[in-house]
Amino acid sequence: MSSERRKILPLDKSVVNLIAAGEIIIAPSNALKELLENSIDAQSTQIEVMVKDGGVKLLQITDNGKGINKEDMPILCERFTTSKLVQFDDLKSIATYGFRGEALASISHIARVSVITKTNQDSCAWKASYKGGEIIGGETDGIKPVAGKNGTILVVEDLFYNVPSRLRALRSHNEEYSKIVEVVSKYSIHIENVGFNCQRQGGGGYDVNVRQAASRKDRIRSVYGSSIANNLIDLDIEIDDETRENYGLVSCKGLISNTSFENKKTIQPIFFINNRLVVCDPLRRAVTSVYGTYLPKGHRPFIYMSLTIKPENVDVNVHPTKKEVRFLNEEEIIELIVDKINDILKNLDSSRIFMTQQILTNTKRIEDDTESRRNKRMKTNDYEKKTETPKLKPISQIKKLYEHEMVRSDYSQTTLNQFIKAPNNTVKEQKPMTLLSIKTLREEVESHSDDSITKLFSQHTYVGIADYKKRLLCLQYDVNLYLVDYGSLCYELFYQIGLADFSNFGVIEIANENDEGLSIKKLIKDEIYGNEEVINLFKKNLKTLPDLDTAVKTAFVDMKEMWEEYFNIKIDASDEGNPKLTSLPLLIEGYIPSWNKLSLFLFRVITKVNWEDEQECLGGILRQLALFYVPDMIYDNDNEDDNNSNEEAKVKLRNVIENIVMPVVKSRFIGTDALRGDVIEIATLPKLYKVFERC
Template sequence: MDVDMMEPRGTKRPIEEPEASRKPRKIRALDPDVVNKIAAGEIIVAPMHALKELIENAVDAGSTSLEILVKEGGLKLLQITDNGHGIEREDLPILCERFTTSKLKEFEDLTSIATYGFRGEALASISHIAHLTVTTKTADSSCAWRAHYSDGKLVPSKPGQSAEPKATAGRGGTQITVEDLFYNVPTRRRAFRSASEEYAKVLDVVGRYAVHCSGVAFSCRKHGDAGVSISTTAASNTIDRIRQIHGSAVANELVEFSVKDDKLGFSSSGLATNANYHVKRTTILLFINHRSVESTAIKRAVEQTYSAFLPKGGHPFVYLDIEIEPHRLDVNVHPTKREVNFLNEDEIIETICDEIRSKLAQVDSSRTFLTQTLLPSVQTLAPPNRDTEAGPSAPKTPAASKKPYENNLVRTDSRVRKITSMLTPTMHRTSTTTTDADAAAQATATQTFLDEGFQYETTDREPLKVTLTSVKALRATVRNAMHNTLTETIAGHTYVGLVDEQRRVAAIQSGVKLYLIDYGMFCNEFFYQVGLTDFGNFGTIKLDPAPKLIDIIRIAADAAIENMQLQAGNTAAAKEEREIFTKAPETVAQTLIDRREMLSEYFSIEISDDGHLLTIPLLLKGYLPSLGKLPRFLMRLGPYVNWEDEQECFRTFLRELAAFYAPEKLPRQASSMQNGNSQVQEGEYQGGPQDAEDEEDEYIWTRRAQMVRMLEHVVFPALRARLVATTGLLKGVVEVADLKGLYRVFERC
């Protein structure tokens, strides 16, 4: 059987060829459509490049808020919404034609360009390889305009319709929607390995501009997800933006630097991590004249600078902002504008690295550590004597030796020794050896103390099914503001101890990291979320005897009047304010009485017909809010709750309720209670308040002891089980220790 063998590749053409095949081929002009697709392939290589161009256009338009939506890594959907100045209706027909721009008129303008875009190719390129929709509204326009584009030209949204832009409802600014990217370039579409990988690249682009663009709020989320992957506010500073995007581990170790040289025509500023932080790969956020670029020379020089400060294999995080005189810079050297050329490159890089090296040397000074022979409250116990030939003083050899501390040691049992045992004692405790029977008695006493003043009763009331749109919207708002990492940290934490009851600071451990958290802030958010979750199904705390509502509110009003007299004196304005507070109790009390049916149904606040307060809501079993805050809470329900709008009414009411339930600030103890002679042992507080010479109020002492137990046994377990940590809580957390980081510090010392 004969088989035709294919001619192997690379074989030279034989000399004996037909005459026609040796003639030169005809040169033809490419079809414009082919030219545009080739150009689009150079400019838009991946979804991240399309997004980069759209972000730069949005910032050029004066936007202060950018919302980005991504589906399947940007290949299926890439949408960016800004609040910039928009696009005029007359400009929409040529918006997506190549080389149409409002930022450049002559070639010489490149020497003074101050905007991100200048060539007018981004939208044109996108329209040739995707379905593009633009919705825009200017400040002067009475409505928004929506236009659809394909191959750089306007196209109808549906067959048979007009291609002209259509009037539609919309807010000020521009929304650009890119769908089915590379739909007509199947080879490139198949080259992308996974949507998750492309989404990670998209987040990297958004994160870079979110760090750099001060005054601009960024949010980026995946289509279908309730939470956002990146969220920064317009008011956040650079360090806060780095903390939100790259984590506290980076933000806590940043060193600020700046350098300027008029001779070289540049100035530079930035943030770089110190020698306590290093990772396996260098991260450089480089901006030259506010454009995100890459530079191998700068990256190599920075890594060389850090080689003297970091261990082998360690790499830094650097945010570097360089401003160079425009006439010394060439921005048009790369299709995606990710590279630039500038004069005196070597000298500028050397100057910047010298400044970074100087700052690192200042931080990397010698460290001094205080030591002590024995930690407080640690007792040395002699081993029991054994009747052996060697005698009672012979050393004992353990059956198996184990290193007491490990690099990955994780706290798993909250009953082991706490950080509070190392602090100055805040309460007198007895110093006795604890037996199993004592431990059981202490546990029983703890539960009794937590339930002191409560008599729980179970009701037969059916749970209320909440179908109110307003409540669902408020719950969705909380979910959208969720911070995944912080939520996981709280969900897996171990309570360490109360640090400062006046500043409301407690210590927790998660993994191998120790944090200080503002438990007042966390409890405020937690009880607000409990109010939304258990809306209409709260328990009740019965007040017996029931006080008169107006009398309670009058207590808060009198306190406010007294405070104003101390601060403002007898001025006319102060007298007018005091008169308002004098009349406030009757007005607020009547407002609450008129709405007592709603308060009873939704918030478990029962008020009798004659104005007596019968019950207040119970949000968390075992937790007793400070009843001293009740007068202020009731008085604020008048002016600080929006009774007109349903959703705002529920939100403001639950915020006031959460503030009432949040633990109060307690005064620090008298100095006599903080002397070093007090004997301390881990366990429960015992005994009563100090002698009369300490002069501490008995109620404050009791409340302090009660708060210590409620935080450990009720509040923090509830936070671990139910809290959805929002981005606003990030400012209430400080990382104070990382076991691995401490090991690296001691290794370097």
């Protein structure tokens, strides 16, 4: 080794930036948190997160906020650039999330970053890509006009591609994705009037799906389930002027579990200080210690708490990832909070609910205990009061939704499965853009949501199919039994899936015996135009049948790019006089719609869809697609062979409903007021006990 003394030299700028990036972005969830906070700061009302490979391959955040000005885009990813600070003293009163100008810069040094953004004043959206903090292509050529809506789409790809040591240190993709879901979940609980959803690219649905209008208790219900939401009590500490002045505590609000909550799993407390998600170990230990007096050994509470402290008393810049904050008078503030929680739990302890096994010898006592438990839950749960499922119409008044134009089903006929080449369950690359018309249709569904119906379907226990011809199934919810028209339910479900996954469906490839597509004209002509019984049904609404050649050309040949782009319906129009259908969309993996209604679907598209208006056109197609996906009614026949076919069909249908459709309903379905007439209460446990008593 040379004895010559080494000189102190400044590090290369690229090395400095990589070190800074490593301090801030430890894992994909850190990057997501930074980007999520920026979207919230931009006054977004809807934030959508798309993830691939745990956020390493893709991390995409789409919001409908104010957007980024075009003139700010060249320095968007430069270090220490921000619109929220001017001088150091501004840190003392900072009230926003992202503020140091480091997040995007750091991410751009360890990932490939691209941005699509549009402000309300812009006539189009602008797209730019970044590397190493600098815009690719320069200020002149790096910003390109593209189609887009108001807001920002920020795409982070190949995270840590140039830091292999950090990449190797990451956990599995599933674990990293779980951390991302946790971050989105906690912000979706805290930030009101903002809708959140999070999903894997190509996944089966949303892992977080919180509506914009949902209350905080409903948000907790969506994320953590009803067992927690039903046992929450409000925490709202009154802060007097002396406390505010001496300690700087402005407010302390939240939701905490009551003394009847039974849970052995550790749920990390959710703490927000000045709207920032933080870890506060002293507060966590103090609150958990209080609960130790009231809960059985080994049981853990649920705690969500939001503190507002005077900004000048809080140092938000003590941790690179902003995970921790420091604030003055920490011990005094924690003591105040703990004393208040102790008072609340002490008052509840006199009416704790203990679950005990009932001896079935006294039905009157069981009925009284059931009513008592329900009344206690009602006292401690305002949500139950507001959204208890109302008494619905009696079964005799059920109004059925039939496809009156549908050809009678015959299960001895060919099924669509025989036309499938090889089901391709892979979803196309997710498109970041959403049409305004689709967004409007989504908002329309949400505006007609019914909390009681949504709650019933999200918490139901599936019983079974009651009637295949009328398409009725049984569900249990709480102590009630319901009869549901699963035809109507599937119709609404597939329409909502169509809106949620618009332009990102899977694909079912189809072909005839010659390995060609199915002739659209032949299907309509043979099954519809050639069937007098079906035509008579349509004559009520159609004065004359449209010319088949013209209608098929207008609806399918001229619009084939639209069909493929938005619906994954591919049309081979090499012979314009005889276009062929070569694929259909896959709405739910594992479920293939009935071949019997394909010709009807094609015919209704050319007669029921308004092709002059974009929103009505796309909404109309999605409605017809949903109707096509509704399972067939199954009729019992006198013929023994037909009955054997029907029994096989019933077995398949039971499997589809129980194992494919209802799990999706439970996880992502929004109950609407359109279903109120299709859900009927047929039995309730307290009433049955009274009947048994009289017997």
